[in-house]
Amino acid sequence: MAEFTAEAFQNEFLPDGGTDVHAIVRFTARDTASGVAGATAIGSAGGADAAEIIIVDTSGSMGVNGIRQGVYAAGAAIQEILDGTWFAVIAGNHVGSLVYPRSPVAAMVRMDARTRAEALAAIQLFRADGGTAMGTWLSAARAVFSTVPQAGRRHAILLTDGANEHETPEQLSAAIAAATGVFQCDCRGVGDRWQVGEVRRIASALLGTVDLIPAPEHMAAEFAAMMRASMARGIANADLRVWAPQGAQVLFVRQVAPTLEELTARRAEVNALTGGYPTGAWSDESRDYHVAVRLPARSVGQEQLASRVQLVVGDQTVAQALVKATWSNDDALTTRIAPEVAAYTGRAELAAAIQDGLAAKAAGNDAEATSKLGRAVQLATQAGDDEMTSRLKKVVDIEDPEAGTVRLKKGVEKLDEMALDTASTKTSRVRR
Amino acid sequence: MTACPSCGAGTPADAAFCEACGAELTPGAAAAGAPSGAPTQVVAAAATPVTSTTGDESPLDVGWTGALPRAKVTEPATPTAGAVGAAEPMAAAATAPAAGAVGAAEPMAAPEPAGPECQACHQGHLVDGYCDVCGAPPRDPRDHFTESPAPWVAGACDIGKRHTRNEDGLALLADPTPGTRAVLVVCDGVSNTTDSHIASLAAARAAREVLAAPLPQGMGTRESRVAALSSALGEAVKAADAAVEGAVPAGTENPPSSTVVAVVIDAGLAVVGNVGDSRAYWLPDVGEPRQLSTDDSWAGEMIRAGASRADAESGPRAHAITRWLGVDAPDDLTPHCADLDLDTPGWLLVCSDGLWNYCSEAMALRDLLASTLTGLGPAPVDLVAAAEALVTFANAQGGADNITVALARIDGSGSAHPPTKDTTHG
Known part of the structure; x- marks a missing residue:
């Protein structure tokens, strides 16, 4: 139990x-x-009552190599899905399309040797084409999940490589709202052309994680790990x-x-x-x-x-x-302040300082970016968070870590900024 | 050695009372025992202790209630909740084996059975030791308790509505045969003194213990019996004083003070002794009701000097008492004594000023008691309910002070002597 x-x-x-x-x-x-006990209908996952959808970006920007790595990644995830689990694969560009099971209407199938082989064959048909409208992917996934209401745990993994350019933010918001509470979604962005804030919005509402995959070659390992983690979630x-x-x-x-x-x-x-x-x-x-x-x-x-x-x-x-x-x-x-309360209060402020600082920098507001990221350096220093300090060092030159005096770095790698952004909400456990 | 449930002092395993605080050590009495472990409040000692703070409580009176170790009293026995306030410094040692999380290894039952009604908001019920509506812990048993040693003797002791601590004490004793033998003691701990809630209960119980011993009968005549009982009351007051003094370590700043009023009923005769302004009344079914005790108070002095009771008791210093028990008590603690033949039906009522503040005149008090009894329905009268009803009355009037009421029903089959005049000894 x-x-x-x-x-x-x-x-x-x-x-x-x-x-x-x-x-x-x-x-x-x-x-x-x-x-x-007593909750078996919603309890054990990874088997009869779990449903998984793999959503892979197949927009034109993915290119030949991106699509090839996307196929590997989807395949790696499929290999991790346990037999008996409902599953489907969706290809996403300016529309979300059901790639597997091959069906004119929304559908899911249970994983077994035959469906696994069919799915691995189906994903070979991924082609880089069209734009990016992630709201349509979410809506497609919601429609597909709705065919298995008996599945107590519904989870998707979503891969994107670009900004959501082919629908309005309102359309994306509506799609997120409709999907909220229907399924969970872990999101990954590959490369440096996607928007961390945008994808975080999806992952946050759908109770999932967001992270950066620096290069397409890393996708397969990341997808396999995500699906393994999902299969391990025994409580729906x-x-x-x-x-x-x-x-x-x-x-x-x-x-x-x-x-x-x-x-x-x-x-x-x-x-x-x-x-x-x-x-x-x-x-x-x-x-x-x-x-x-x-x-x-x-x-x-x-x-x-x-x-x-x-x-x-x-x-x-x-x-x-x-x-x-x-x-x-x-x-x-x-x-007295409980050390756990103090540490997490500081951690929340640190995350806000990083996100606000990067947003200000992106908006060209260098003064606010300097101030916020300086505060972030100060908080990370106070907390002894060396990992975060080293991430911050890739974005700012630190003059005085204690005082939080920094200068914005010239010629910062976009990936380093994105890595700092995605890392901002990850917290190391505060020990007693 | 075992620890006193009231004050935590070590006591011999076979002791009936705690040497440190006077608390009764019998298992049944533990629940009503004075709590302890409260950090001491250090406040400037008032030149004249005041037992009531009607309408003008000092902020200093809002003090520690010395909550009982509730974990032992109120935690549900079923191992359901995985709840622990792990950051509690005081509980850390006590819960060391289970430090941190207590796992809910078994699924918790749902819905949880509602516990007893919350005495703080009267809306919710206690779940896991706290009200599920207002979050209040269960009422400290020290805040409200009743005693009824026999059907004809009962009392209730209540925190009232304005104080954060019940500094009144109550101790009763009675023979099962109505009218034969009883002891009623009420003590009122002085507000703003250290641990007076411990001192007052210890004092009441110490006085009762003295009066529980076989009582001297003197030469057997009425006069010598009164003298002997008055002498016993003097000893009881001394014991109560010692208990008040012993309630805190020697040298404690602002040591506790308390009043005491004790009534002994013995074979048709009642003798009252008091120090301070807690009172005993005789409320006969027919005839003139009267106050038996003599107030050691500014108001009492004024009344004895000719002022009207209403004027004296509404004066700004009305509740300033002129004698009290405790380390800083006056040298002469000889109680005012009065005696009474119990040859007519009526009620002996012993109370703290938490009641008589709202109904001081003996006649008014008899009327109040009569209407209260009527409200309780037809006989037989439940004396606990009657005492509780008088507490409820005082709370309805504002409950500005702690309220204690003890009652003894006298059926009038005692001595044939007519009631005599008050006699004050000392």
């Missing part, structure tokens, strides 16, 4: 008049491959539930590890005091959430529950942590 645990990291002591409670809640899942759908007492306000709910993801706006009301936030499928892994709740201040000495943070699979609460508040006039107690 899958096993979940929850831990809360917080300083529960508030000063007199204090109202804001911050906590990091860590959920850890083990033995997810065995599913959850888990919801984070955050309860706060009457009169309290949930300031924000944020996933802070393994990646930063703002969840606040994704709240679906469970009841007046409880919000649900989708977290997608889980493998054997650990995720950290930062929950901030504002309470009406109570008198010194009073204690109360500030939040109940639960992970729910199906209708079952599989783990829960209690976040507490105790008002005290002992400064020694109230002035």
Whole structure:
């Protein structure tokens, strides 16, 4: 049986008049491959109730080599899909087309030796042609997934090499909105002509990851790894539930590890005091959430529950942590900040500084770019995040890391900027 | 050695009471025991302790409630929740084996059965030890408790609505046979003194312990019995004083103070002793009701000097008490004593100012009791319900102070002597 645990990291002591409670809640899942008792219909993945779609960019910009590597990548992913899993392959340019199964209408087939061979043959027909309209790919995938409503876990991997030039941002937004909650999607961009922000928008809404593949030769390995990871997710759908007492306000709910993801706006009301936030499928892994709740201040000495943070699979609460508040006039107690809360708060600011700085740089606003990226250098230095500092060094010349004084580098490699951007939301786990 | 559930002091395994705080060590009494572990509040000692802060509580009174170790009291027994506040410094040692996460190895049942109703908001129910609507923990058992040693004697002790700590104490004792033998003790810990919630309960229990021993009968005449019982009350007050002094370590700044009022009922005779302004009343079914105790208060002094009760008790210093128990108590702690023959049906009512603030005159109190009893429905009267109803009355009036009410029903089959005048000893 899958096993979940929850831990809360917080300083529960508030000063007199204090109202804001911050906590990091860590959920850890083990033995997810065995599913959850009583929730078998939505439990074990990788088999009868999982569905996978591989979406490969076949726009003209992919070129002969890009398409060849795309075929390898799709093939590598197909090889990782377990027998019994529903699957399909979509080729994307200015429209999304079903490449396999070969069918005039949306359809999926179960993986077996025959369908695997057919799919590997079908992808050989990829041709570089046309434009890029990722919204149409998502809509095609949604239509294909809708043919297997019995599949509890629906997941896609999407590859693109260019900007979304052949539909409006509104059209893409509508397609993302329609796909939200229908399937999860991990996205990868190859080369340096795609827009990190654009693809992040898709991945974030569809509870997936976004990353950069520097060169087409790396695609196959990346696709195989993504599909393997997806096949390992034994828990189809888990919801984070955050309860706060009457009169309290949930300031924000944020996933802070393994990646930063703002969840606040994704709240679906469970009841007046409880919000649900989708977290997608889980493998054997650990995720950290930062929950901030504002309470009406109570008198010194009073204690109360500030939040109940639960992970729910199906209708079952599989783990829960209690976040507490105790008002005290002992400064020694109230002035401490839990190290986990401090670290992730800084990490979120770092990500925002990097993204805002790169956006300002792209917009030609060098002053703001310098300021934001300087702040990023300062935060990375304070956190001892050498990996991020070295990524930042490829974009800025650092004069004083402590003060955050930097100059924008001349002739920066676009790939280095994109790598910095995609890395900004990846967080290393804060250890106790 | 075992730890006192109230104050944590080491006590011999066979001890009935804690040497440090006076808390009863019997398992049943532990729930009502005074909590402890509260950081001490250091405030400037008032020149004149005040037991009531009606309408003008100092912010200093908003102090630690000294919450009980709730984990032991309220955590659900079923190993469901995987919940731990891992960053709690105080709990870290206690939960060391389970430090960090407690896994929900078994799926949690859903929906969870609702626990008892929340006493803070009266809307939600306790789940995992906290209200599922307002988040409040369960009410500290020290904040509200009742005692009923026999059907004819009962009391209720309540935090009220404005204080964050219940600094009243209550201790009762009764023979099952109505009217034969009972002890009723109420103590009111002085607000803003260190750990007065521990001191007051310890004092009440210490006084009861003295009065629980076989009582002296003197020469057997009424006069000598009154004298002997008054003497026993004097010993009980001394024990209560020692308990107040012993509630905190020697040298503690702003040590606790408390009032005490004790009633002994013994074979048709009742003797009352008090220090401070907690009161005992005789409320006969027929005839003149009256206050038996004598207030050691500014208002009491004014009344004795001829001022009207209404005027005196509404004065700005009305609640300033002139005698109290504790380290800084006056030298003379001889209680005011009064005696009464229990030869007519009626009620002995013992209370803290949390009640009499809202109903001071004996006649008004009898009317209040009568209407309260009527409200409880036809006889037989449940004395716990009656005491609770009087607490509810005081809370409805504002509950500005802690409220304690103890009742003894007298059926009037005792001594044939008519009630005598108050006699004040000392």
